[in-house]
Amino acid sequence: MRRLLVAGNWKMNASVAMTQSLLSELRAAQIDQCDVAVFPPFPYLTQAAQLLSGSAVALGAQNCATEESGAFTGEVAAPMLADVGCAMALVGHSERRTFYGETDETVLAKTRQLLASKVTAVVCIGETLAERQAGQEEVVVAQQLKLLLEQLNAQQWQHIILAYEPVWAIGTGETATPEQAQAMHAFIRAQLQILGADVAQATRILYGGSVKAANAAELFSQPDIDGGLVGGASLDAAEFLGICRA
Ligand code: PEP
Helix, strand or coil, X not given: CCCCEEEEECCCCXXXXXXXXXXXXXXXXXXXXXXXXXECCHHHHHHHHHHHCCCCCEEEECCCCCCCCCCCCCCCCHHHHHHCCCCEEEECXXXXXXXXXXXXXXXXXXXXXXXXXXXXXXXXXXXXXXXXXXXXXXXXXHHHHHHHHHHCCHHHHCCEEEEECCHHHCCCCCCCCHHHHHHHHHHHHHHHXXXXXXHHHHCCEEEECCCCHHHHXXXXXXXXXXXXXXXXXHHCHHHHHHHHCC
């Protein structure tokens, strides 16, 4: 049985004061209906780890380096994330693929780094509007999964969570219908069969793209949707908690 996960991606939004107040509210809410994780920007991870210490809310980062250590100015390595208390990190978010040229190869390299540091990789995949309009959404998503399925084994996949995020639904207010999302999640789960039925059944596949308290219950009730990766709505404690309770 897969447990739902609601993960809040703060993107490039935070301050010391905001981290303090948002995480204090999440902590006090003691959500037990689902797993909860937050992904603040790097400078706030240590503060967040202290605020979440002893709570069930997991801490994640939004990115990591393709290398383990060394002369890579400005990068943050997976062992550092583990060291400051991150249990998870996002990889291949569409904003990273679009604005920073991340490829399926860099996504694989970052995922390997995270797994080597015992940090769960939350790998984001999803098609653009043009790709969906061209009927290519399954081809695109299968291509984004290909290297991960070829290069990582079933044991490593125990530490991978997928997030299906149609790019046209991220930050746009437009959400995939529950039927559209379910169809793609079922397709993704079918792709995982190549690593065995156990991996296909056990891997959590989150939906991301304008998830709100008002639409979360319908999305999360779909059989292959195992929770959500939430951007904008994760910055508002009441809205995010509404999603967690959905
Ligand atoms: C995201 O950033 O992963 C995301 C899904 O954003 P939003 O919820 O704002 O669409």
